Amino acid sequence: MQALRFLTAGSVDDGKSTLIGRLLFDSQAILADQLDVLARRAAGKPLDLSLLTDGLEAEREQGITIDVAYRYFATKTRKFIIADAPGHEQYTRNMVTAAAGSDAAVVLVDVTKLDLSQPEVALLPQTRRHSLLAQLLRVPSIVFAVNKIDALAEPGPGFAKVKAALEAFAQAAGLNVAATVPVSALRGDNVTQPLDAPWWDGPSLLQVLEGLPTTQERTDAPLSLPVQFVQKDAYQTEGAGFQPRVLWGRIAHGGVKVGDEVEVLPSRQRAIVAALRRAGDEVADAKAGESAGLILDRQLDVSRGDWIVTPETADSRTHFPATLAWLDTEPAKAGRKYWVRHGNRWVQARISSIDSVLDIHTLQPQDAHELPVNAIGRVQMEVQHALPVEPFADNRVGGALIVVDPASHRTSGALLVDAIPAPAEDDAW
Template identity: 55%
Template sequence: MNTTVSSPPSADTRPALKFITCGSVDDGKSTLIGRLLVDSKAVLQDHLAGVQRQGETDLALLTDGLSAEREQGITIDVAYRYFNTETRKFIIGDAPGHEQYTRNMVTAASSADAAVVLVDATKLDWRNADLKLLAQTRRHSLLLKLLRVPSIVFAVNKLDAIEDPTLAFTHIRNALTEFAATAGLTVTATVPVSALKGWNVVEAAADAHWCSYSGPTLLDLLEHLPVTPADVSLPVSFPVQWVEKFSSSSDTSQGRRVFWGRVATGEMTVGQAVKVMPSGLSANVAQVLDHARNPKSVAAGHSAGIVLDREVDVSRGDWLLAAGGEGDTLTAERSIRATVAWLDDEPLVAGRVYWALHGHRWVKAKVQRIVHKLDIHTLAEEEATQLEPNAIGHIELALQEPLATRPFAESRALGALVLVDTASHKTSGALLVA
């Protein structure tokens, strides 16, 4: 896929792009980020000198900061790095490729605007026109779709080590295109790169027709990708994170408590009728404060302090939901159907009870039924009695207390839950409301 780009505006007028690199282990994710940082002049010389090994620069060490990562040569935790070009600022998350650290990849992807999926050409039967992709490449790509990451870019890496890079890129690109079509993935571009040599990452390859590709470099693509739009078209919803009981600024709070949090959907304005969930009490918004305590309307994605026109019982974990308008009020339910990315080391079985986190609210949740699991190789839905670690499936949950949710396809904030083991307190699964 060849993509043309136009000249972007200056970095000061464009929001920062938060993207992750993912894919199978040792596909070159950390090296790619290191190349982006070095070639965009975002690394100081003393830092660069600190990642020298036997006279050679090990670009992966610029992101693999944990001692265990450096000893084993793998990425374990998500490492965030920041850099900017003349046209844009970037926040990069280097996600691990090992199956056992899939939960870390899911965490990073849940808030990403874009993802670069690395594909190691040397691990594939690139001479075969019907080659099979690695399981982790498929799994990470499916998770990106489930998590509604807006832009997905495939970067075919290590083509410098291939005898016939043009043939390899053609076959791999075709395999990725076929997989994306079958899985329903919308792919922005497929780009040939060599992170080690720096070809087509920041600068174009020396051979202008390398791999028969004439499109933009990876950085050119990233400079033009959109950020995730806020859910401002939906009715307002607001998860309460903190209750300020005695405001230090009585002139703005009108002597009442201030409820602080981040607007999840819609726009919070004065006069808005809201219903407190789960109590069901109603009130009107008397004042809206921004993060600096300035009275003003606040849209989705931004922090706000809400003052109600009367004293009602509101605590951390409660939701303030739009009320009064047709179709505004959500119905709280005690049962939900959801897609789950299972992240625990123990299998998921029906009958188990977990803590479910929705916004800042914790409720007990019992797994009523495992509907089916997804075969990542065939993309077929299969009957299942349990979900193994890193499996993707559909389940039914019974909640101890009702929650007001929306399908994840409509709202990331209202449609996402996290399951936590009640004994170990480990994150067990990522739930996406169907």
């Protein structure tokens, strides 16, 4: 079974770092010297497992997670790669970075922060925001972990009310929720071992994670490969009258084999695949998710940022609709120019219009003229040079762009291409 990449997300002090520390501790994935350091810091008190992921000095001083920390552990049945994402609104961009390559998201809900006396429990804004961002970024599975369940006098009814609120939110937002489980990261209840309680007969969090699927790239689609690196081949291909080059990249979707005809974008030139390399070896074919090197039967002008596709399958656009998750403190405004990166290519772009912003409480679109920090909106984009964009729902590589402020060089937003209208004559930049 493939390794599962998952992130933990939620609000500040929900216990994300402690939960990861508990998973590492209970699965015996902590080195002896790390345990010694924790024991010395504890000075006879219970171990602070959050320190296993909060590695920055500023994180330990403030008691918050600032940057994404990656940790690894394994059970008898599966390997795991964990991303501990910050919960503070100021660092939402780091959560987006972690979610972009994850197979699952464990969204923590601190039950002690919710008013359980109300008939309907109101969820925290960050719980809603992180869940919606995970959905937008096509994280296949979302798991809600209701944490600090040991702090409730009546944990059974309390968990039932929170679960009902989460299920109502998930249904309204169209979230793919794999499970909702009660846990106590501090005590270890229902983290790696099932909870022994009359009101709970479900799996532990680890049991849920062991059964989740990994992200599978589409192999039945046309070839789509963003060129990352062009290398002069050390070996002369037999019969070629030129020094061949290897065009390296990770296949976004589809597959390629020796003898296939391919098209290079944006030049629209075509050639035949004369040879294929993967991990230094010559192979007959390669498929989505694999890094491959293509050697063409003739010399073409190909450079980093170009795309190699199956002929007549990709439409290049200068205008397209998209969902924009805005991460910068400076609001996104229509008409302002930015840099965007698509695959491995940088181009100038601008937001031609802002159609709406999503109200994370009502889940309804609202009219907007700008997008403030952490807002999610629908926009119309223009790029200086035509790009072979695809809907993000079909292709996580061809449908995703990052937006960078040209003055500050900050990563300002994550751009996810929506369904694209039928091809039309694009206006000039």
